[in-house]
Amino acid sequence: xxxxxxxxxxxxxxxxxxxxxxxxxxxxxxxxxxxxxxxxxxxxxxxxxxxxxxxxxxxxxxxxxxxxxxxxxxxxxxxxxxxxxxxxxxxxxxxxxxxxxxxxxxxxxxxxxxxxxxxxxxxxxxxxxxxxxxxxxxxxxxxxxxxxxxxxxxxxxxxxxxxxxxxxxxxxxxxxxxxxxxxxxxxxxxxxxxxxxxxxxxxxxxxxxxxxxxxxxxxxxxxxxxxxxxxxxxxxxxxxxxxxxxxxxxxxxxxxxxxxxxxxxxxxxxxxxxxxxxxxxxxxxxxxxxxxxxxxxxxxxxxxxxxxxxxxxxxxxxxxxxxxxxxxxxxxxxxxxxxxxxxxxxxxxxxxxxxxxxxxxxxxxxxxxxxxxxxxxxxxxx
Numbered sequence: 517x518x519x520x521x522x523x524x525x526x527x528x529x530x531x532x533x534x535x536x537x538x539x540x541x542x543x544x545x546x547x548x549x550x551x552x553x554x555x556x557x558x559x560x561x562x563x564x565x566x567x568x569x570x571x572x573x574x575x576x577x578x579x580x581x582x583x584x585x586x587x588x589x590x591x592x593x594x595x596x597x598x599x600x601x602x603x604x605x606x607x608x609x610x611x612x613x614x615x616x617x618x619x620x621x622x623x624x625x626x627x628x629x630x631x632x633x634x635x636x637x638x639x640x641x642x643x644x645x646x647x648x649x650x651x652x653x654x655x656x657x658x659x660x661x662x663x664x665x666x667x668x669x670x671x672x673x674x675x676x677x678x679x680x681x682x683x684x685x686x687x688x689x690x691x692x693x694x695x696x697x698x699x700x701x702x703x704x705x706x707x708x709x710x711x712x713x714x715x716x717x718x719x720x721x722x723x724x725x726x727x728x729x730x731x732x733x734x735x736x737x738x739x740x741x742x743x744x745x746x747x748x749x750x751x752x753x754x755x756x757x758x759x760x761x762x763x764x765x766x767x768x769x770x771x772x773x774x775x776x777x778x779x780x781x782x783x784x785x786x787x788x789x790x791x792x793x794x795x796x797x798x799x800x801x802x803x804x805x806x807x808x809x810x811x812x813x814x815x816x817x818x819x820x821x822x823x824x825x826x827x828x829x830x831x832x833x834x835x836x837x838x839x840x841x842x843x844x845x846x847x848x849x850x851x852x853x854x855x856x857x858x859x860x861x862x863x864x865x866x867x868x869x870x871x872x873x874x875x876x877x878x879x880x881x882x883x884x885x886x887x888x889x890x891x892x893x894x895x896x897x898x
Contacts, residue, residue, distance in 0.1 A: 555850045556591040556601050563587050564632040565604075567624035568794075570682050579613055580623065582643065583635070584615060584678055643695050645680040651699075652725040655774065658719030666707060667717070669734065669773035670725070673699040676706060683889045740768045740793060746821040749842050750828075750857045751814025759803055763825070764814070770794040773805060830856050846886065849891045852876075855886060862886070 523570075531611075566584040580586075590604040590614065599647050603625075604619035614623075653671040656665045667673075677698040696711035697719070720728060729735045742895060749762040760766075792807035793815070804813075816824055832838040832854035840847050841858040850858075862878035869875075878886040887895035 519818055536653060556593050556603075557761070559588045559591040559601065559603060561588065562627075563626055564625040567631065567634060569624050571624045574633045576614075576618070583631070584608075586625070589745050590617075592617070611626050630893050643680065645676045646695070648675065649721070650674050651719040653718050654718035654725065654728065656790075657715065659716050663712075663716070664774065670729065672702055673707065673717075673719070674701075675719075677709065677711070713842065717825075732784050734773060734787055736786075737773060740771050740791075745795075745815040747818050748814035748821070748824050750860070751812075753812055756808075756812070757842075757844050760813070762828075763821070765798055765801065766795040766813075768793050768815075769796045769802060770807075774807070808833045828857065844898060846893060848893055852891045852893070855888075855893050859884075859886070883886050 517753045529586045533684075535633065554559060563585055564587075565588060566580045566582065568582045571580065581880055586605040586607055588603045588607050592602055601620050603620060603623070604612065604617055605623065605625075606612050623721065630832055649792075650672055651674075653669060653673060655664050655667055655669045658667065660828060675697045679696055680694055693713060693715055696713050696715070698706065698709060698711055699717065699719075700706050716829050726735075744765055744767050747760045747762065747764040747766060749757055749760060770793070772792050773787060774790050789809065792809050794802060794807055795813065795815075828838070828841075830853075831851075832841055833851050837847070837850050841854050845856055846855050846858050856862075857881065859878075862880050864879040866877040866879065867874065873890040874888075876888040878888065880886075883898075885897040886893055887897070
């Protein structure tokens with residue numbers, strides 16, 4: 517059997533030689549586009565444009581720019597891989613960009629015609645148009661908390677450089693996500709000395725940012741500056757209460773929207789929750805030298821303040837209880853509504869009903885407990 521197979525192979529080989537028919541092997545050129553060549557040498561001297569998105573290795577992307585024109589200096593067939601033409605290329609000044617051979621698909625080379633079709637489809641040219649353009653910062657879209665501290669909502673920045681930094685399957689979405697930029701502030705100082713994607717920096721052009729700001733009420737926060745408010749001490753964190761007085765009149769000195777600690781769907785309520793203010797007292801002294809959220813400071817305008825006072829006076833039965841509640845303290849004998857004003861709503865209430873009446877255990881974070889009997893505080897555990 518083995519002898520017959522060898523004999524059959526010899527006969528086939530002989531018939532090939534006797535036919536004198538030559539089938540040239542077409543060499544696929546990978547990222548060079550649709551063209552195929554019979555000999556690698558045909559590429560020598562031809563000009564191509566670089567598609568940096570097609571460059572496989574990150575360390576090679578730094579050497580070539582999107583759309584850069586290069587010329588093939590040498591070319592040969594390597595025999596390794598499906599796209600097997602390797603080339604040595606020079607830049608526009610004749611300087612060898614790579615002193616070793618690289619596969620054409622590793623360098624992302626396109627002939628002029630197919631490169632133009634590529635950029636037109638994916639909008640690559642728009643990255644070059646980004647350079648020099650001004651944008652406003654949407655700090656809610658910034659993923660990294662450390663970056664949110666360096667950029668302010670609505671801050672105007674200018675794109676200093678722009679490039680693509682992606683290798684993989686190309687779609688309109690991945691193209692947009694992998695446009696990276698280097699940006700400068702209003703004074704021309706580089707805010708980041710490394711590239712960051714547009715998404716990570718939350719860049720909006722002026723028109724869309726204004727629509728975004730109007731929709732979420734961001735511009736209205738600026739109107740807070742100079743306005744007077746009264747302090748609702750019960751909405752203030754207990755460790756900040758000693759700096760503020762119940763009903764104290766304060767004036768908003770400065771306003772900003774941080775977005776710090778926040779990432780997700782943007783709503784008007786979340787914008788409000790992340791509106792930070794710097795406030796001054798009646799004498800013009802800054803009470804907080806860092807920004808505090810409106811919620812943390814319990815700011816009320818004059819109209820809503822009246823309802824707070826009414827509720828407060830109705831909640832606590834005695835002046836002693838009122839004073840304790842303002843300090844954030846609770847004392848035995850305090851009624852339930854007054855205790856809730858002081859310590860705020862518990863995370864859990866366990867209720868027991870018996871012949872003697874209703875008993876409740878109020879559970880707070882930090883293993884703190886209040887025990888009520890028929891609406892009066894009887895035991896404090898902390």
